[in-house]
Amino acid sequence: MTLAPLIRRLQAIVGNAYALHRPEDLIVYEQDALMVSRHKPDLVVLPDTTQQVSEVVRAVRELGLPIVPRGAGTGLAGGAIPERGGVVVALTRMTRVHDIDPISKTAVVEAGLVNADLTAMLEPYGLFFAPDPGSQVAATIGGNVANNAGGPHCLAYGVTSNHVLGLEVVLADGTVTWVGSRALDEPGYDLTGILVGSEGTFGIVTKAIVRLLARREAVRTLLAIYDTMDAACEAASAVIASGIVPEALEIIDGMSMRAVNKTLQAGFPEDAEAALLIEVEGLAESVPVLIERIEAICHRQGARRIQTAATAQDRMGLWKGRKHAYGALGKLARRAIMLDVCAPRSHLARIMRQITEAGTRLNIQVANFFHAGDGNLHPNLLFEFDDNSPEYARVVATTEDIMWACIAVGGTITGEHGLGMEKREYLGWMNSDADIAAMKRVRDAFDPDGAMNPDKVFPTGRPVHGTIPSVRAAGGADR
Amino acid sequence: MIADSMSLAPRLETLLGGEWVTVGDTSRWAVDGVIPGIAVRPGDSEQVGAVLRLCGEAAAAVVPWGGGTAIEVGNPPRPPHVALLTDRLSGLVEHDAANLTVTVGAGMTLGALDGVISGQGQFFPLEPPFAERATAGGAVAVNLNGPRRAHCGSARDLVIGARAAQADGTLIKAGGKTVKNVAGYDMCKLFIGSLGTLGVLTELTLRLLPVPETSRTVAVWGDDPSDLLRLSGRVLESPLLPAAVVVVVDAVAAGALGRNASGLLVRATGFEAAVARQVRDVTAWAAQAALDAETLEGEAEGALWQAIRDFAWAGGGIAIRVTVPSGDVPAVFGRLRSALPASSGAVVHAASGTIWIHADPAGFTATALGAVREISAGYSGNVLVARAPRALKASGDVWAPGTPPRTLEIMRAIKQAFDPIGTLNPGRFVAGL
Numbered sequence A: 001m002t003l004a005p006l007i008r009r010l011q012a013i014v015g016n017a018y019a020l021h022r023p024e025d026l027i028v029y030e031q032d033a034l035m036v037s038r039h040k041p042d043l044v045v046l047p048d049t050t051q052q053v054s055e056v057v058r059a060v061r062e063l064g065l066p067i068v069p070r071g072a073g074t075g076l077a078g079g080a081i082p083e084r085g086g087v088v089v090a091l092t093r094m095t096r097v098h099d100i101d102p103i104s105k106t107a108v109v110e111a112g113l114v115n116a117d118l119t120a121m122l123e124p125y126g127l128f129f130a131p132d133p134g135s136q137v138a139a140t141i142g143g144n145v146a147n148n149a150g151g152p153h154c155l156a157y158g159v160t161s162n163h164v165l166g167l168e169v170v171l172a173d174g175t176v177t178w179v180g181s182r183a184l185d186e187p188g189y190d191l192t193g194i195l196v197g198s199e200g201t202f203g204i205v206t207k208a209i210v211r212l213l214a215r216r217e218a219v220r221t222l223l224a225i226y227d228t229m230d231a232a233c234e235a236a237s238a239v240i241a242s243g244i245v246p247e248a249l250e251i252i253d254g255m256s257m258r259a260v261n262k263t264l265q266a267g268f269p270e271d272a273e274a275a276l277l278i279e280v281e282g283l284a285e286s287v288p289v290l291i292e293r294i295e296a297i298c299h300r301q302g303a304r305r306i307q308t309a310a311t312a313q314d315r316m317g318l319w320k321g322r323k324h325a326y327g328a329l330g331k332l333a334r335r336a337i338m339l340d341v342c343a344p345r346s347h348l349a350r351i352m353r354q355i356t357e358a359g360t361r362l363n364i365q366v367a368n369f370f371h372a373g374d375g376n377l378h379p380n381l382l383f384e385f386d387d388n389s390p391e392y393a394r395v396v397a398t399t400e401d402i403m404w405a406c407i408a409v410g411g412t413i414t415g416e417h418g419l420g421m422e423k424r425e426y427l428g429w430m431n432s433d434a435d436i437a438a439m440k441r442v443r444d445a446f447d448p449d450g451a452m453n454p455d456k457v458f459p460t461g462r463p464v465h466g467t468i469p470s471v472r473a474a475g476g477a478d479r
Numbered sequence B: 001m002i003a004d005s006m007s008l009a010p011r012l013e014t015l016l017g018g019e020w021v022t023v024g025d026t027s028r029w030a031v032d033g034v035i036p037g038i039a040v041r042p043g044d045s046e047q048v049g050a051v052l053r054l055c056g057e058a059a060a061a062v063v064p065w066g067g068g069t070a071i072e073v074g075n076p077p078r079p080p081h082v083a084l085l086t087d088r089l090s091g092l093v094e095h096d097a098a099n100l101t102v103t104v105g106a107g108m109t110l111g112a113l114d115g116v117i118s119g120q121g122q123f124f125p126l127e128p129p130f131a132e133r134a135t136a137g138g139a140v141a142v143n144l145n146g147p148r149r150a151h152c153g154s155a156r157d158l159v160i161g162a163r164a165a166q167a168d169g170t171l172i173k174a175g176g177k178t179v180k181n182v183a184g185y186d187m188c189k190l191f192i193g194s195l196g197t198l199g200v201l202t203e204l205t206l207r208l209l210p211v212p213e214t215s216r217t218v219a220v221w222g223d224d225p226s227d228l229l230r231l232s233g234r235v236l237e238s239p240l241l242p243a244a245v246v247v248v249v250d251a252v253a254a255g256a257l258g259r260n261a262s263g264l265l266v267r268a269t270g271f272e273a274a275v276a277r278q279v280r281d282v283t284a285w286a287a288q289a290a291l292d293a294e295t296l297e298g299e300a301e302g303a304l305w306q307a308i309r310d311f312a313w314a315g316g317g318i319a320i321r322v323t324v325p326s327g328d329v330p331a332v333f334g335r336l337r338s339a340l341p342a343s344s345g346a347v348v349h350a351a352s353g354t355i356w357i358h359a360d361p362a363g364f365t366a367t368a369l370g371a372v373r374e375i376s377a378g379y380s381g382n383v384l385v386a387r388a389p390r391a392l393k394a395s396g397d398v399w400a401p402g403t404p405p406r407t408l409e410i411m412r413a414i415k416q417a418f419d420p421i422g423t424l425n426p427g428r429f430v431a432g433l
């Protein structure tokens, strides 16, 4: 099929500069942050308005090509990769803020707006958008919505779905419609709720009505160093079990700390195996009480050293190691894959031991920094070989062992990054055929032809990576 | 079809055992005056599924019944129907205290749930009307929230896992017991507030919160509700983090609390020092506005919040919920007051923008309801006629406004796919879904 007529039509809709078709322009859109998979789209379009998105969708669908919505491409599950080609619709030009209502604490924003830009814009009002993924300086609100993104402070404030009241969506037939509203209790099924986390398979989100929170008047941060990961996990569980739900509760392991030490002299002790990073926010009267109690628990659980910070600068100092951990992985190995799994918080220590064992057994180094408070783990698998080498099978096997360990204690195979391409084959590990059929019925109600982001989320029956079969496929089917 | 429904009772008896099937004497499960032909009490989720399948085959509608505390919510049911009681699905599956979650049968009452978890210093903050008798499944399906919604979350924030029996009898699960989970679509959201029209909830996993150490409520009484709404605005725009901010308007509502004036009630929970600060600030702001304030705690405080929670539902009468963006509450309320008959009262949940109206059916006409809908629509709000005489309910959809057409098409497609022959509460939900 020659694409020339479609290119001309798309150029007429969005302007010549924003309908990309030259190979060198398409390369950027071959992959996202999953890194181990790339596929070239046929075309990329960068619309500027909802109307343009709608016209683009109609034009592309007339030719029957698939559509892949895309934000900043920071997704870690390959959700924005155009595996079957087709047209990538990137929302990055749609960054307008249509309305900020400081009294109702809501804003109406376009999907391409970068998460951190929204929060920066809200600063003068004393408000913020709570979801704070590590990628927030690049990731878009649309991408946050599609993946139901979380972040360190989601422990107390909730993930994206808790902060989205309504959405404007362009459906696969090109119609534009709204779900939800600025008021709570919108009549009907909670389509907003189910659209959040649908990974671009229901339609293209063009605007979001988001809920805003008021900045708390006081913040304190605490960093506790532990000799063992076990002790740090027990301390984290003890804090939660004591009835305190801090705003953030993160853990960084020894390997990550040593890597961060190499890149920015973070001053972590070289021989410690874990650090617990806790932040509490609230009223000036409650925050000191909280931090005192947390400090006492951390001591009781055998912390080697505890630092607390109250000023913004000192707090940043304590966060530095956590914030730079991902970037520092490069010091440890040529390649890294960040996994995202979840376990009930009552099983933290046990699951971390199992992660270590899996790495040892399969000879894969694992560095961990994660959202311990909500049991959301990020084991980073480190290796030197290419992803098309036979050795990559060990990476797949480690991933599967870790996911399996989480499922066994009532956890999940992804807490915040989504299934995308990376984990779609594993959906059946957690869900029965009937569960999956129910999900497909919802997808079909939005997009009966499967035009939007095809082959994401649901199992395709193909190998999970290249030619490497799932080692545990049989185990999964048992459930 | 009639032959089918006549043979339904014996088939249900064979399935469940005669003692769990009631035929004839079923008037206490009437909804809007429509009496079910049969009431069944399945003992587990498989039986729920089997009941749904049999009823589907007999073309009988099924109305799932929890505690019955909010059974009127929705459009009137279509006869003949079967009442499916969930009271035998009331077991505790697991309380994982260290994970701050509990998994329970959907028929467990929230009162019983509290009995299970309170000993470990935890609570479930949903607080729907008559929470003691409301079941977890019913509360989630109808999605009525309570005074602490803005602070502690609503059903959609607190339900993280669910199991449901579908119309064809198959069982599915949604979510799990981790607070974060994006493995597949967030199917819990589909069931929350869907009034059992997509499946019958059989089990729920809920997030719990630690019971706050201290709780006190500042009550500010005054004659002019607009003074109190202004003060509530000041509280909401302040750095304070109150657990609930409610304005009880006019004598009718106040009377329910044993008062004869309007009141602003600000509940502060948490550590003593933080509670003391909030009480101090609100009391001082009340004094600046020349209003009297008192502080309630213990039993008096508990009784007050219970009365507020149940306000629109207590006694008979019409119960209407109006929800608007929270910032528009003062404007909306001002207009509502002039449209409502003097015999009605209202409780305003200022932080969540929810206004509950309780009205005497005698003085409340379809015209008054029309005015309420119009006012709310002017502020992108919505209205639920939660309980009303049948004639008033039948004067239109109990939910307003209508859903945008293309969005409604998607909802219809979902309903059609989940319940193709219309077994589950047919016609009772939004737009007759």
Ligand SMILES: Cc1cc2nc3c(=O)[nH]c(=O)nc-3n(C[C@H](O)[C@H](O)[C@H](O)COP(=O)(O)OP(=O)(O)OC[C@H]3O[C@@H](n4cnc5c(N)ncnc54)[C@H](O)[C@@H]3O)c2cc1C
Residues within 6 Å of the ligand: A032, A033, A068, A069, A070, A071, A072, A073, A074, A075, A076, A078, A079, A080, A091, A111, A112, A132, A133, A134, A135, A138, A139, A140, A141, A142, A143, A144, A145, A146, A147, A148, A149, A150, A151, A152, A199, A200, A201, A203, A204, A205, A206, A326, A416, A417, A420, A453, A456
């Ligand atoms: C260093 C790093 C740290 C990270 N930290 C976190 C973290 O702490 N928490 C977390 O949750 N995630 C994290 N992520 C993952 C990622 O940043 C989030 O998933 C983010 O929400 C993706 O946003 P994006 O704009 O980059 O979306 P993309 O990667 O462009 O797309 C992601 C998915 O959303 C779909 N999509 C994008 N925009 C739209 C739209 N407008 N309408 C419909 N579908 C759309 C795409 O099709 C795709 O399936 C991290 C990633 C990196 C690289």
